Structures are given as structure tokens and as C-alpha cells.
Amino acid sequence: MRAIKKAFTSALLLLYLELVVTAAGALTSDAANEGGRFRRRVSNPCSVPTRPRSIAFGDPSLVQESDRKRWRYLITWQAPATINCGSISSYQVKFPETSSAPETLAGNILEKEVYTDGEIPITFTVTATNNGGFTSASESLSITTPTLPPQVAPRDLAIVPSTSNNNKCVKVSWSAPEYPNGVITGYQKHYN
Structure with a gap:
């Protein structure tokens, strides 16, 4: 029994298996022992698809x-x-x-x-x-994308009293619309 175990251990030490997968999807396996080397190559049919x-x-x-x-x-x-x-x-x-x-x-x-x-x-x-x-x-x-009109009116509309001594002047301020859909090229102001 001891002799069989020693022979089996020796065979394991002398035999090795190496697997290598190549970029092309091929699998190569090598087996070697005291008697020589055996190589087998198996192709994998899969590889990278072309672009959509x-x-x-x-x-x-x-x-x-x-x-x-x-x-x-x-x-x-x-x-x-x-x-x-x-x-x-x-x-x-x-x-x-x-x-x-x-x-x-x-x-x-x-x-x-x-x-x-x-x-x-x-x-x-x-x-x-x-x-x-x-x-x-x-x-x-x-x-x-094509231009769309601004989707909502300007935000944060505020009328600020004038700091000048002219009571016929007011200062109006606002923030740009939340969804301008392009560059704002101007504003229209109306007074009633």
C-alpha cells in the first residue's frame, strides 16, 4: 500500500495541467509527465460582436x-x-x-x-x-435639440424702492426662468 501511495504522489508531482484562455476565445491545455508533453487546443466560438x-x-x-x-x-x-x-x-x-x-x-x-x-x-x-x-x-x-420657448415666466420678481429722490422710479429685479430651453436673448416688461 505504501508503495502505491508513493507512486501516486510521484505521478502527481510529475504531472501538471496548465489551462490558458487566449483573447480570441481559444482554450489551450497542456499535460506533461516523464513521458513527454501533450497539448490540446479547443476553440471557443464566442468573441466580441461588432458595434450596433x-x-x-x-x-x-x-x-x-x-x-x-x-x-x-x-x-x-x-x-x-x-x-x-x-x-x-x-x-x-x-x-x-x-x-x-x-x-x-x-x-x-x-x-x-x-x-x-x-x-x-x-x-x-x-x-x-x-x-x-x-x-x-x-x-x-x-x-x-431644437429651441423651445422658455417654459415659465422669470422667477423671484421683486419691486425695490428707488434709492434716488425721484418717486417716479422703481427698480425691478428677477431671476431667469428655471427651464430657459436655450439662451435668453431678452425680456419684455409691461406696466399697468
């Missing part, structure tokens, strides 16, 4: 959202030309104007509805992940 294709912003539509109007866009894209592993399991979309974290969508969803204010640059980014867990490079599209 043809990102497009649909025509904007004006929608009322609580206390203001905003632009609504339907953004669409096509699946990658080469998936490299069965099917696409998910898409990660990023629209930084609404969230800094990417949103994950199921692999059969090829559109996303987004809402934005007027006259701002926006960038939409999408990546694809296949069933092998490989993620594509990102594809992005940027636009600047």
Missing part, C-alpha cells in the same frame, strides 16, 4: 411633462452585423442627460424613448453584449 449599427434619432415630438414642455425622441438602432456567439443578450444604452449610469435593455429591444429640453447637445451611446458575455465597442450619435 445605424443609430437614428426619430423626429422630435413636443410633449407636456408635468410643469413644462420637452422634446421626445425615439432612438433606434440595428443589431451588430456580426454577433460572434449565438445572439445578443442585452444592449447597454447611455443618455447622460438623464442618467450617468448605462441602462440595460433586453437583446430583442432595438429602440429607446428619451426626453430632453430645448437647444442642448445630446449624445446617445449603445453597446451590445452577446451570449458569451463579450461586449462590443460603443456606437454614438450626437445632435442638438
